[in-house]
Amino acid sequence: MTSIHRRTVLAATLALAAAGAFAQGKYPEKPVTFVVPFAAGSATDQLARALAQSWTEQTKQAVVVDDKAGASGSIAAQFVAKAPPDGYTVLITTNTTHAANEHLYKKLSYDPVKDFVPVTGLGKGGQVLVVRADAPYHSVADLLARARKEPGKLSFGSGSSSSRVAGEMFKQMSHTEILHVPYKSNPNAITDLLGGQIDLMITDTATGVPQIKAGKLRALGVSTTKRIPLLPDVPTIDEAGVKGYDMGYWFAAYAPANTPAPVVARMRELLVNGVRSAAAKNFFEGTGGEPWTTTPEELAKFQAAEAQKWGKVIRAAGIEAE
Missing domain, CATH: 3.40.190.10 (Periplasmic binding protein-like II)
Structure with missing residues (x-):
């Protein structure tokens, strides 16, 4: 049996096991890891911790927030891409790993589409x-x-x-x-x-x-086209003289490819509730962002459109793939 075949069989076995556990109403029955592509204190880390608090309140299961910074998020994305598709490893990430990196690097250590299952959007900001x-x-x-x-x-x-x-x-x-x-x-x-x-x-x-x-x-x-309430006296970069300037960002959650649909559905339910929680509300109010949730299908379509958009922006800015 080739190594690729073994990995395929293993992934299928793990997926079936996860589906069986969910069918018995047990998911999640142990701690979950939220992998973050940036360092502690980053916006993504702060949101992940707010969502982790809500997840634990809902499920009585602990959440480990694992910050794996470096390589513009590629280290964390690759880690989750290779994790077992059992619902216990979740990537809490941004457009960096799932829309921009494919245009910034000639060779990525992960595939932002094939290696993941979209779960839900989480928020947007400037x-x-x-x-x-x-x-x-x-x-x-x-x-x-x-x-x-x-x-x-x-x-x-x-x-x-x-x-x-x-x-x-x-x-x-x-x-x-x-x-x-x-x-x-x-x-x-x-x-x-x-x-x-x-x-x-x-x-x-x-x-x-x-x-x-x-x-x-x-x-x-x-960076956005509207001033933010947290900094009402600060003009937009567009207002300040760089006409047409507009650059925001978004957060989203992804699971490894082949994670069973029932597990993804439960994961999404818990995360959407988390986005609506008091802890997440405090995060968005404190950072000038806004909550944003989607279905997996909506996130997949949004990601595809964003990948095209970021590709155009990166080419227009004259950035060459490294």
């Missing part, structure tokens, strides 16, 4: 352009003036594809040259921004807003 509070930039115009005066002197960090593409789009649409510095996750980039190793970044609001509220970072613009 990003914010930030600099240190003591930086000499008080507006997007100030920042652009410096970038144009000294091309290539400024640097921006990113710890996700959303953040990376947002920065590259900013460069492309403002006709400036700013050096990109990659990080494992946005919180890591924030640390270096605060320490002066980089000059700016466009980060998710969950990571950026607490630092802005604490007076450590200054917000110059938000």
